[in-house]
Amino acid sequence: MVVLNRIxxxxxxxxxxxxxxxxxxxxxxxxxxxxxTVDETNAAIGVVRLHLKDAVELDAMLGRIQNDLFDLGADLAVPERQGKAERLRLLASQVERLEREIDQLNEKLAALTSFVLPGGTAAAAHLHLARTICRRAERVVVELAARPDEPVGAAAIQYLNRLSDFLFVASRTANNNGAGDVLWVPGQNR
Incomplete structure (x- = not known):
């Protein structure tokens, strides 16, 4: 239990x-x-949720993700050390749930014929921003894990990798299941 009496x-x-x-x-x-940076990702997802008026299912998924990101922050805030009591760690089951939710959202989307530019609805644009922040968090966590004296659990890295995929699929969902996606046209402005 967390008690915060003094800020x-x-x-x-x-x-x-x-x-x-x-x-x-x-x-x-x-x-x-x-x-x-994980906390920054979480805050960006909080902004996304302001723009999901009728997307109850997607909002619920993002709510679960926000809680997972606090778990991940707690995991990263206490380095794994041999001989120490086990603390809160991200689990493979959280990664697996995220994979199931990606598949569930992706079933409704048409196949892509081009890369997607960040944009469309406000929710989709904010999801793309959250995705890029998540990718930065992943790069930092991978760099941390590469240091021999800074252990990081495998599930933490896997979760961030899946989360960026989730946020991409969620952005397409928020763009009327992909119908409102803004597609990249290579060399369009040459």
Whole structure:
């Protein structure tokens, strides 16, 4: 259970922050950047949800994803170490649920004949923005995982990879199941 009585603690005034383990790191530390970028993805999804008036099913999916992203942030905020008590970790079942939801949304979409430009409805445009932020989060988490002293669970990386796919398919769903997609025309303005 999380209890937040005081919002400001002044402990970060020196440019450091505490991981979930209590260990202090500089605010520019790659692990802090990783879970901060996951948080940014979550905030972008929150903006998307403002534009989903009648898309109850998609909104519910995004609500579950927002909760998963907090789980992921908690996972990243406490590095895996041998001999330590297990903390909240992202699970393969969360990745699998995301895959099922991608398949469910994708069933209703026509095949693509070109790349899709970010745009269409407001919800679709914001989903594309969330997708690009998610891709950045994935790059940072993969970079973190490549460091021998910074363990990251496989499910965390897999989840971010699937999430960007989900957000792409969701953007097409928000564009009238792809009918409102803005397609790239190679060399159109030459």
């Amino acid at each position: 400001y603690t002044k402990t970060g005034d020196d440019g450091s922050t505490a991981l979930g383990s209590g260990e202090r790191r500089p605010k520019f530390d790659l692990r802090v950047t990783a879970y901060g």
